[in-house]
Amino acid sequence: MPGTKAPEDAYTAEPFLPAGAGLDELRAAAAACRGCPLHRDATQTVFGTGHPHARVMLVGEQPGDQEDRQGRPFVGPAGKLLDRALAEAGIDPGEAYVTNAVKHFKFTRAEPRKRRIHKAPSLREMTACGPWLAAELALVEPELIVVLGATAGKALLGSAFRVGEVRGAVLEREIHGRPEKLVATVHPSSVLRARDDRERQAAYEGLVADLRVAARELA
Template sequence: MEHYPGAAEWVPDTGGLPRVRNALPDCRGCDLWEYADQVVPGDGPAEARMMLVGEQPGDVEDQRGKAFVGPAGRLLDKALVEAGIDRADVYLTNAVKHFRFEERGKRRIHKTPAVGHIVACQPWLARELAIVKPELVVVLGATAARALLGTGFKVTAQRGQPVELADGTPAMATVHPSAVVRSREYRRDFGLFVDDLRAAVAMLG
């Protein structure tokens, strides 16, 4: 595992989400800032009852500087509507704030963040959780699960089930919407993803 200094020294310990957004571009906690176009902050209201945490920004997010606006984000939007969730009411963010990729010709292909990147970026996610104080965290995919629920958690085995973060915050894990985008059984997997989001709504009460 590669070791990086981590983001702690760049993360403000006071103030709200605007201060976090303003501080993020200065972060040098790992090497990803050198290659990505820009950092991608979380998006949504500080008083959100539900927080959704994904893996990392994709190519479109890196270009636009906004979370969940690429193909996976569009699918997520559709699924949120189906589940009766207003995107404007939830806080969306990623476990890793920069896009990790490999170049193939003129294309930039997603590359899963290393454990070192997840660990280095953890202080940003911890600060977002401390500010938003969500009543429920929806964990999207294996990278976010590793960041929030530990290495022993298996999304495929425990998706849709109530769990807790280390601090006791109620949570639930499901697949990342990008997995549904790529699925050969799209209709089935989209339906299961919506079912998980509906279960999240039920957990909120």
Template sequence: MGNIGAERFLPDEVSLSSLREAAAHCEGCDLFREATQTVFGDGVPDARFMLVGEQPGDQEDLRGAPFVGPAGRMLDRALEEAGIDREAVYVTNAVKHFKFEPRGRRRIHQKPSAGEIDACRPWLEAEMRLVDPAVTVVLGATAARALLGPSFKVTRHRGEPVPRHDGAFYVATVHPSAILRAPDRDAAYAGFLADLKVAAALP
């Protein structure tokens, strides 16, 4: 089928609950065929902080909620240390279905393509409009591509506030799963925490 895009699946009356319900039936790209379910955003509707990751992982795909696996636990720890209340944020992903490659009994994460990111963008844009966060924390290159464009480099601009509109900012950093894979996990975590503290300190 290819990437026809999510636009045609958006509901007429847009709220977070209607979006979540409509996204459950999204066939905007081929990822819906293998994934267990759509994993939509979750959290406070008028959150000050919105956290945008790449896509659901294995645990998220099975449980139907974002950031509930090992990367989510890493994120929870860092948010607490940065002084950001995890119960007062909205978390979502640029791509709402798990993309993976079966390997024996395991499902190995695969990076979404540019076409898949673009196909899923209407859901993310609708979430951004509804939540309208003061600070959007962009977790990793896939989220950065979706929100800041293909030329934005997280490695070059991480921890720098980027204006979204008057009084609202993006702050890009690595995805917490990158910390789990890092050769020096302590150093990777320290950098991640420093970026979140920048986000937490924004007015």
């Protein structure tokens, strides 16, 4: 039943998912998820948002600092870059459903200003959060999933996933008992972390090229 208090060492969101729920009900239930310890430090759960029957679902890693504060995915600098890349590739960001493999922000504190620094989720945390992503996929039923980065790829395709090996190709896999088409690319935050303008531009162009593969598949 939703609201069930599960032991945190169980590492699963399953007890918090209401049976037969739609996206709005899932979003409300996810706000009370205690399926792993990440909820302790995060400001709030950041659930997916967008068109409820989108043809394309974009799956990232986890909320960042701004997403954690605002309660919506991809509203920070990486999200703005992603919207620009999607539009350039021919995909309307407003027609997509956007979510993350992990719904709480995982971070460490940096001294001396104690800024919150992103920390990658563990496989155990990804697995714990998996029921939420599975439920989103089942309800939205996208024609295509765009996998943004290694964490999202591992959450959907297993721990052996390597984004560099499959990026920019249309993959066909069975996920949660349903055949899916996927296109993998880098997470937009990796573009922002490039060392200089030249490297950043090359990374951005690579992201757009991968998204154009997704756009052609949707066309």
